[in-house]
Amino acid sequence: MKTTRNSSILILLVLILAGHSMQAQILKSWSPQAKGTAIGAGTGAAAGAVINKRNRVVGGVIGGVIGAGAGYAVGKHIDNKRKKAAWEAAARQSAGQPVLAAGQSQTPSITKHASAVAHSAKAPAPGFSAVRPASQAAASKPASYELNEYYLTNPFYGDATAPYGMTEYRQKSW
Amino acid sequence: MKPFLYMSLLTALATACSTTSEPVNVQELNQQFITAWNTKSADKITSFLADDVQFVQGSSHWTGKSEVASKWVQATLPTLNDLKTSVVSSGADTKTAYEAGTFSVDVLPTSTSEPHGVGEGNFILLWKKGEDNSWKLSYAQLEDLPVRVKQ
Numbered sequence: 001m002k003t004t005r006n007s008s009i010l011i012l013l014v015l016i017l018a019g020h021s022m023q024a025q026i027l028k029s030w031s032p033q034a035k036g037t038a039i040g041a042g043t044g045a046a047a048g049a050v051i052n053k054r055n056r057v058v059g060g061v062i063g064g065v066i067g068a069g070a071g072y073a074v075g076k077h078i079d080n081k082r083k084k085a086a087w088e089a090a091a092r093q094s095a096g097q098p099v100l101a102a103g104q105s106q107t108p109s110i111t112k113h114a115s116a117v118a119h120s121a122k123a124p125a126p127g128f129s130a131v132r133p134a135s136q137a138a139a140s141k142p143a144s145y146e147l148n149e150y151y152l153t154n155p156f157y158g159d160a161t162a163p164y165g166m167t168e169y170r171q172k173s174w
Numbered sequence: 175m176k177p178f179l180y181m182s183l184l185t186a187l188a189t190a191c192s193t194t195s196e197p198v199n200v201q202e203l204n205q206q207f208i209t210a211w212n213t214k215s216a217d218k219i220t221s222f223l224a225d226d227v228q229f230v231q232g233s234s235h236w237t238g239k240s241e242v243a244s245k246w247v248q249a250t251l252p253t254l255n256d257l258k259t260s261v262v263s264s265g266a267d268t269k270t271a272y273e274a275g276t277f278s279v280d281v282l283p284t285s286t287s288e289p290h291g292v293g294e295g296n297f298i299l300l301w302k303k304g305e306d307n308s309w310k311l312s313y314a315q316l317e318d319l320p321v322r323v324k325q
Contacts, residue, residue, distance in 0.1 A: 162232075164318065173281045174257060
């Protein structure tokens with residue numbers, strides 16, 4: 001009797017392992033968390049059934065739950081790593097964009113109708129620093145509104161008593 | 175003869191009264207004011223300001239002729255050229271008059287390495303008639319857009 005049980009468990013394990021590659025194909029479209037949970041639950045259930053010799057069902061259930069939790073955690077970790085890598089790649093790509101004035105952040109976007117998209121971005125005259133609007137940084141992404149002009153930096157930046165002292169770009173004209 | 179004289183006197187009186195209570199020509203008033211800016215006449219601009227004039231621009235709010243003359247007129251006058259206004263709304267009665275709309279102005283560089291700029295924005299100029307029957311700028315509010323590099 002005992003031998004039969006052990007044999008059936010072994011067969012089950014073999015089936016699980018053999019089906020793993022097939023599962024992998026199916027799970028490709030799943031999120032890493034879902035994959036981790038499924039794989040963890042399956043493996044945990046099998047392991048639990050093997051370990052708990054007195055009651056295979058209870059062992060399988062407990063193993064399945066623990067395995068599912070552990071699998072989810074592993075999947076989440078993988079997902080976080082992937083997101084971080086993607087974010088770093090995007091940051092490297094944006095760092096490759098031409099910068100007009102070093103150390104200057106982009107201005108808030110000001111709505112202007114654009115014909116601007118059609119205009120090519122002209123380089124400003126050398127010898128002065130101009131702030132480049134945020135919309136120009138995303139060169140290949142035309143927006144419903146766009147700026148194609150450059151703005152002067154604010155000579156009064158940081159002076160709270162000036163009318164527009166807290167804006168990096170110059171705003172006071174009259 | 176007498177009725178004719180009375181009639182003439184009454185007409186003259188009515189005409190005189192109506193002249194003093196006529197609304198001011200706010201377009202002309204503003205034109206003088208803008209011309210003073212374009213001719214860089216700080217004294218002339220200041221003479222338009224009421225003693226209790228209020229000026230609002232961005233985060234600044236200045237009150238009184240001397241403060242507004244110093245912080246707005248004298249500080250801004252050397253930095254601009256060719257001020258133009260485009261009136262969107264105006265109105266006048268016997269005591270007050272206003273014009274509001276948009277403006278554009280050439281912004282002069284603060285250093286030789288800087289280019290010229292073009293400024294645009296919105297304005298409202300509110301005039302009030304003083305006790306001496308002269309019209310003075312009582313309230314001015316400017317909302318400037320970022321200054322673009324002149325192409």
